[in-house]
Amino acid sequence: MDEANRQERMSALRQKSHIPQQSMFFEKIVPLLLIVMGIIMAGLVLFAAGVLLGIVRF
Amino acid sequence: MSVNQLLPFFSTAIMLVFTVYVLQRYFVRRAPYFLFWGIGLAMFGVGSFAEAYLSLTWNKWVFFAWYLFGAALNAGWIGHGTLYLLTRKKWVHGVTALLILGSLYAGYLMLQAMPKLDEAVFTPKKLISEQYGTKVLEPGETPPAGAQTQTTTYRGEQVTAVRGILPLGTSVRLTTPFFNIYGLLTLVGGAIWSAYLFWRKRVLPNRVIGNVLIAAGALSIGFASTLTRLGYGQLLYIGELIAAVLMFAGFLTAARPQPTEEPQPVKVALAVK
Numbered sequence: 038m039d040e041a042n043r044q045e046r047m048s049a050l051r052q053k054s055h056i057p058q059q060s061m062f063f064e065k066i067v068p069l070l071l072i073v074m075g076i077i078m079a080g081l082v083l084f085a086a087g088v089l090l091g092i093v094r095f
Numbered sequence: 096m097s098v099n100q101l102l103p104f105f106s107t108a109i110m111l112v113f114t115v116y117v118l119q120r121y122f123v124r125r126a127p128y129f130l131f132w133g134i135g136l137a138m139f140g141v142g143s144f145a146e147a148y149l150s151l152t153w154n155k156w157v158f159f160a161w162y163l164f165g166a167a168l169n170a171g172w173i174g175h176g177t178l179y180l181l182t183r184k185k186w187v188h189g190v191t192a193l194l195i196l197g198s199l200y201a202g203y204l205m206l207q208a209m210p211k212l213d214e215a216v217f218t219p220k221k222l223i224s225e226q227y228g229t230k231v232l233e234p235g236e237t238p239p240a241g242a243q244t245q246t247t248t249y250r251g252e253q254v255t256a257v258r259g260i261l262p263l264g265t266s267v268r269l270t271t272p273f274f275n276i277y278g279l280l281t282l283v284g285g286a287i288w289s290a291y292l293f294w295r296k297r298v299l300p301n302r303v304i305g306n307v308l309i310a311a312g313a314l315s316i317g318f319a320s321t322l323t324r325l326g327y328g329q330l331l332y333i334g335e336l337i338a339a340v341l342m343f344a345g346f347l348t349a350a351r352p353q354p355t356e357e358p359q360p361v362k363v364a365l366a367v368k
Contacts, residue, residue: 056297067294067303071287074310078283081317085272085279088324 102332103146110140128179135173138164170278177285204267224328229259286310305349312341
């Protein structure tokens with residue numbers, strides 16, 4: 038009985054420290070967010086580079 | 096006082112708690128990334144406090160702190176902490192030296208700009224982010240309502256400009272893109288990279304979410320700063336508040352201890368490679 042309980046508890050803990058299977062949030066939204074944020078970051082870096090090079094006037 | 100002018104007070108309070116939280120970790124663990132994060136966050140907090148102060152009255156040294164720490168340096172220092180977290184190579188120490196020297200140089204340039212500040216332009220009725228810079232008007236461009244203009248010679252041309260506290264051609268303004276590019280690449284890029292690594296390994300969902308929040312927060316302030324450069328300074332304060340909230344929430348989420356199978360000492364970090 039103790040062993041069964043222990044295994045059940047371990048299984049629950051393992052699930053908590055792993056990304057859940059078939060999660061819409063982790064399968065679709067997170068990768069999309071990472072890509073979009075990467076693109077925005079690149080845009081902001083290009084803008085700042087434009088300021089440095091004198092292309093963007095301020 | 097408008098709602099917009101109240102926002103820096105909230106940002107300052109959040110950043111104060113955030114800074115103390117991070118520096119406490121540094122004093123316990125002595126990890127350099129906590130130190131650089133703590134210093135960068137303190138600079139962010141100083142910038143927010145300066146905004147709050149300048150919404151009440153003028154002080155040129157508060158303006159000095161606002162521009163140097165709030166506009167120029169903080170992103171670079173926070174991002175440098177992330178670089179220390181992601182790589183343990185010796186060349187990072189060289190980058191540290193460059194960062195410190197660059198920051199000192201920016202401070203020197205800002206000191207040189209101090210006697211030239213056009214203090215007469217200042218009004219507490221406008222946000223400091225809307226009145227700090229002198230902006231050249233393009234031919235045919237009309238100045239904003241109520242703006243004070245001047246005609247002057249700039250780079251050999253006769254130009255009309257909207258007067259700002261920092262005069263045209265102030266060298267310190269050229270240093271900010273360096274720090275902001277470095278800060279964006281290391282802080283946002285580092286958070287995106289960390290989130291991706293955990294996501295790919297299918298582990299520690301709290302660190303995936305935490306790093307997404309940190310990246311989103313840093314982008315929020317980066318976006319608001321860019322708009323400020325373009326003359327939309329009224330969005331800076333809300334961008335800062337969003338950044339403070341998201342980054343603190345991200346840090347707390349990522350640092351939350353996860354249950355493990357084997358008993359072991361609690362290990363708390365923003366992210367690991």
